[in-house]
Structure formats: structure tokens, C-alpha cells
Amino acid sequence: MIHAPDLQQIVTEIADEMRRRSDRGEVATYIPELARADPAKFGIAVIDAQGRVAMGGDAEEPFSIQSISKVFTLTLALGRVGDRLWRKVGREPSGSAFNSIVQLEYEMGVPRNPFINAGAIAVTDTILSGHKPREALGDILRFMHFVADDTAIVIDETVAASESRTGFRNAALANYMKAFGVLDNPVDYTLGVYFHHCAIAMSCRQLAMAGRFLAHQGKNPSTGFTVVPAERARRINAIMLMCGHYDGSGEFAYRVGLPGKSGVGGGILAIAPDKASIAVWSPGLDDTGNSHLGRIALEALTQRMGWSVFGA
Numbered sequence: 001m002i003h004a005p006d007l008q009q010i011v012t013e014i015a016d017e018m019r020r021r022s023d024r025g026e027v028a029t030y031i032p033e034l035a036r037a038d039p040a041k042f043g044i045a046v047i048d049a050q051g052r053v054a055m056g057g058d059a060e061e062p063f064s065i066q067s068i069s070k071v072f073t074l075t076l077a078l079g080r081v082g083d084r085l086w087r088k089v090g091r092e093p094s095g096s097a098f099n100s101i102v103q104l105e106y107e108m109g110v111p112r113n114p115f116i117n118a119g120a121i122a123v124t125d126t127i128l129s130g131h132k133p134r135e136a137l138g139d140i141l142r143f144m145h146f147v148a149d150d151t152a153i154v155i156d157e158t159v160a161a162s163e164s165r166t167g168f169r170n171a172a173l174a175n176y177m178k179a180f181g182v183l184d185n186p187v188d189y190t191l192g193v194y195f196h197h198c199a200i201a202m203s204c205r206q207l208a209m210a211g212r213f214l215a216h217q218g219k220n221p222s223t224g225f226t227v228v229p230a231e232r233a234r235r236i237n238a239i240m241l242m243c244g245h246y247d248g249s250g251e252f253a254y255r256v257g258l259p260g261k262s263g264v265g266g267g268i269l270a271i272a273p274d275k276a277s278i279a280v281w282s283p284g285l286d287d288t289g290n291s292h293l294g295r296i297a298l299e300a301l302t303q304r305m306g307w308s309v310f311g312a
Contacts, residue, residue, distance in 0.1 A: 015056025025284025025292030109180025257308025
């Protein structure tokens with residue numbers, strides 16, 4: 001077992017290595033507010049089973065978590081309706097871009113998994129059912145406060161508005177699913193909640209805190225409180241491993257070997273089961289829309305710590 005001082009040393013070394021690299025990817029531009037991100041930024045936070053925190057770089061700076069929020073909305077939806085959720089969204093890798101409409105046409109409006117945009121919109125619709133949009137969004141934000149043990153987490157309204165103004169593909173996906181009866185609520189309501197939860201802003205430290213229950217069989221190891229049953233935590237991790245990086249999921253599993261979920265804001269939440277919750281952030285993306293340096297940093301971390309789920 002590598003102890004905390006060594007973990008901090010490794011995290012510091014990785015942050016220094018990432019800071020010196022010139023290959024930083026390209027920031028997302030299709031959401032205008034995300035185009036403002038500084039590609040020179042890099043942050044990493046690791047929280048182990050004992051609650052010890054190792055951080056490097058810009059780990060305390062909030063960023064737009066974007067699709068990483070889908071991990072938490074999936075958790076909420078499963079808590080609401082259980083396995084009935086899988087009637088409206090699948091669990092298979094997509095092999096397509098995160099905002100592709102092609103598979104929806106072939107598969108009668110049922111999204112391939114809960115982490116592509118269409119699937120996350122369907123999950124959001126489940127959370128919204130029986131509630132007003134403001135109530136549903138409040139439930140999501142309170143859940144984030146709970147799992148991160150931090151009520152300072154907020155929604156970046158500027159980013160949410162930017163997404164709403166430019167989210168034409170997401171509107172197309174939602175309307176297509178509505179036509180097949182996959183969505184139960186008004187499309188505008190569901191999209192409004194979706195755009196807002198994607199615009200939650202968190203730091204690497206806050207995000208790593210929020211993911212701890214997935215690293216420890218559904219429990220917060222500091223309090224012993226059960227967030228989800230152990231079986232559900234394992235299954236969420238399985239979907240993260242297979243589907244968490246869109247059509248780059250296989251490459252991420254091959255190189256990093258951990259369940260993970262990326263967002264086009266440049267963040268990645270990664271889970272080392274029974275060991276640690278990890279968050280990295282670097283706004284520059286690769287060709288599949290995942291953080292370029294974030295993936296490289298996580299590969300270095302898992303190699304040095306021996307944390308791959310496939311063995312050291």
C-alpha cells in the first residue's frame with residue numbers, strides 16, 4: 001500500500017509534467033461560454049479510502065462539469081424508479097459521437113446508454129416526472145451537495161444560458177425521442193433541466209469528493225452512510241467503464257483501466273474501486289471530445305499506483 005506522502009508526491013509530479021506539456025488539445029467551442037476556458041489550466045485531486053486528499057495544479061478552481069453530471073443524474077434516477085429506467089435507455093456502448101442522432105433512428109428512439117446526450121436527456125426526463133423543472137433541478141443540486149459534502153456547489157447560469165441558446169442538436173434528440181414516446185414531459189422542460197445540470201460548476205476536489213461513494217461500494221467511507229447499494233455502485237461503475245467516454249471509451253479503458261466519465265468542459269471523474277476517487281481537469285479536448293491531458297494524467301497515475309482494475 002502506498003501511503004499518503006507518496007501519493008501526494010506522485011500527484012505533484014504528474015501536475016508538473018502536465019504543466020510542461022505543449023500538446024493540450026482544443027477547447028470546446030460549440031458552447032460559446034466553454035470556448036473561454038484557458039487551455040493552460042490543469043488540476044488533479046485524489047481522495048483515498050481514509051479521506052486523505054492529494055492535489056496538484058488548479059485543483060481548487062471550479063469548472064463546468066458538463067456530462068460528468070450524468071453519473072449523478074443516473075444515480076438519482078435509479079433511486080427513483082430502479083430497473084424500470086432501463087425501459088427507456090440502454091446499457092451498451094454507443095460507438096458514436098455523444099450527440100449523434102443516427103442510432104436513435106435505428107433503435108426506435110431508445111438511446112444506447114445513459115451517458116450519451118440522448119440517454120442523459122431520457123434520464124433527466126425520469127427525474128423530472130411528477131415535479132416542476134425547478135424542483136427537479138433543486139433535487140439534483142441537493143444531491144450534489146450531499147455526496148460532495150459541500151453546499152457551495154452552484155450552477156453556472158451563464159453556461160446554462162449559453163447551452164440553451166445553442167443546443168439545437170440536443171433539441172433534435174429530445175424531439176425525436178418524444179415522437180417515439182420515450183420522453184414523458186414537455187421537451188422544453190426536460191431540456192431546461194438537462195442544460196442546467198450540465199452547467200454545474202465544481203473543482204477537482206469537490207468532484208473527487210462527490211465520487212467517493214462509487215469507489216467504496218456505495219458508501220461514504222468517512223461517515224459510513226450508504227448512498228446506493230453496493231450492487232448499484234458496481235453497475236454504475238461498469239457503465240462508466242464501457243460508456244463514459246463516448247466513442248473513446250475503449251481507448252480510455254485500454255490506457256487508464258478505470259471506470260470514468262468525461263465532460264466537454266475538460267473534466268474527468270475516475271474511480272479506483274476500494275482505493276480512491278479521482279478528478280482531473282484540463283480544458284483541451286481530443287478528437288473524441290475527452291480531455292487530452294486528463295486522460296494522459298490518469299494513465300500516469302494508474303500506472304504509478306497500480307490502480308488499473310485489470311491488474312497492476
